[in-house]
Amino acid sequence: MADFETPEVKEYLDMPGLKPDAMSHSQPFVSRDEFQEPLGFPGELVDDWQNVAIAKLGELLDKNRGLQVFMDACVKCGACTDKCHYFHGTSDPRNMPVARQDLLRSVYRRYFTWPGRLFPKLVGAQDLTEEVLDQWYSYFHQCSECRRCSVYCPYGIDTAEVTMATREIMNAVGKGQKYSNEIIGKVFKIGNNLGLPQPALQDTLEGLEEEVKEDTGVDVRYPLDEKGAEVLLVTPSADFFAEPHVDGLIGYGKVFHQAGISWTLSSHASEAANFGLFIGSPENMRKIALRVREAAEELGVKRIVFGECGHAWRVAYSFLNTLAGPFDFLDPRYPVPQHICEVTHDLIQRGALTLDKSANDHRRVTFHDSCNVARASRMGDTPGGQFTIPREILRAVCNHYYDMPPDTIGEATFCCGGGGGLLTDDLMELRVKGALPRMQALRQVADEEGVTHLAAICAICKSQFAKVLPYYGFEMDQIVSVHQLVSDAIVLDPAR
Amino acid sequence: MTLASIVFAVLFYAATAILLIGVGLRIARYARAPAPLKIPTTPAPTTRTGVVGRMLSEVVFFYSLFKSNKWIWILAWVFHLALLLVLLRHLRYFIEPVWGWVVLVQPFGVYAGFALLAGLVALWIRRLFVERIRYISAPSDHLMLGLLVAITASGLAMKFLWHTDVTAVKVFFLGLLRFEVHPLPTDPLLLLHLLLVVALMVVFPFSKLLHAPGIFFSPTRNQADNPRERRHTSWVARVEPTGAAASSEAAGAAPNARSED
């Protein structure tokens, strides 16, 4: 399949022996000026890039308390060293979270601290050379910003924040990543990551209505740009066509149909994803987030609901109020925004949905906690709702549900290997290797409980698993949307 | 008055100034820098009270470290607890009359001295022999352990092997507090011990020892998880149009409540 070896799945996650530079060759395609300029970044490496980079780092230290504290506080205790899925999959020591941070911290020390200025060797400080920039480009594109390391660090040092800051610095000097930046440009121009214009969306949704009608005999609507609807649904654009995403979208529609909630999608905000997060660019993140507000105002909705997407939920739950709020023009009885799982869960609790669990009897299901949902956001009223709510939905729609081992789920969940702007073919080796810990946990429940399907609530996880499952001896269709299972179990009432 | 007492008086005044001013400036910097977005590592408490609880569990029990690795946790925890007891024991050199509880701490402080040494040596062995930890260690990380080991060992040696005149030492330090210089005993071990302590105080504000104030400012631990209920504002936030929208700020306390933690 490719010129690298898929890691071997063993019974336990071994502690890898260090293989320095094993992944230094892994780099995504560098962005070009046509993708850089719409985001406000220079098109190519600027002449005095060292100075620009140092100045940018200084600016970020001033503007971001977290980064400043994270640069200072690390004691090199090593607690995080074995927490990263990329380290487990690649054995490259620079994929140990603290070593990744040190690529930036060494430069911080050199230019911003006295010991680093006076005794660089002693404190592990180094000049910002071309070689260092090259290492930044490699290894800060081997972090999916999953925050697993931040759970275990005694000071809460979050490597994801360090990665975002370094990517922001690299963009500032003109060394951006093509994949993320091209996609952000598409959102600005067309409204979504896939570049689907309004007529194409309309077509797709009409097709879905016909498909559901054929399957169930019921007229379930998939409305676009309908003014006066109660709910604006913002969902990742993958939901519009690709398997298994689209089955989730079909499910959302059925839930709204059964609950009698009027809803609409928007062609202006036809994307829940916000890659501004991945590249650590608050300006771009705000620009994308504002589209959601504009669509909500334009359509006159009362609620905003987000579809299944991990990092999108982080931006929505944790940042949307800051980036695009306040949302005092919406119905104050509902949190802004809501997750589709919160909506469905609430309806199940109230008995508003008729569910036939046996429709999923041919599946034995487990649930993959997506990083950004697990460690960077919440669902419901209580901490940890992000773990219980999706599981309660799954238990309500299928008879055979099993969790993966406890040290691989909940806040300890392992990334799918494709998050944080790494879901691109030019990083296939990294994606396959980074999936190892998750694949191992899946193998365990597959062997012990006969689990056949992995359910997820993230477009990136779903795309990533569809691609990497075959490398580990599974089938690509073993990954399913949570709302796909809801969709299959829901008993539709034609009268609505 | 000896040369040693003058030199050490100057050193301690200078080191104290560097420590206090250095750490003070650092804390001021942390406090002034904005937190652009809400980034608590979740699941996180949803209230300020809950955050205080989370912070206590980190500062007192090293809870995240506990979840991470029981070996590092037990070594680090023993080391820090022992350090605390040893520091408390040393309080007696700076107060007269000695407070009752400081007297009570004395015997524990002695045992703690050994625990401190054992913890430090174990941590150092780990740093030297666990491949991953060795990889991430800079020379300064070894030096820091060496410094602490040397301070602890010289202290214990004075307690058990080569005694010094602790009463005179106390007079010296009480004098410093009143800006008077009294004679300091000149046993080499004592001078070494004190010199190393001065070194530790001086490097504190410029080294990883900043983890001590740093943890209180770490946004992944000190923020409440309530972004939907309270709008967090910072330079990243959408700027509301003034005029009509400005009046809504007064109206709805909840959605517009400012929170910059």
Ligand code: SF4
């Ligand atoms: S955030 Fe995730 S991917 Fe990045 S270093 Fe930490 S564990 Fe690894």
Ligand code: SF4
């Ligand atoms: S766990 Fe935190 S303090 Fe320890 S080495 Fe990792 S980043 Fe540094």
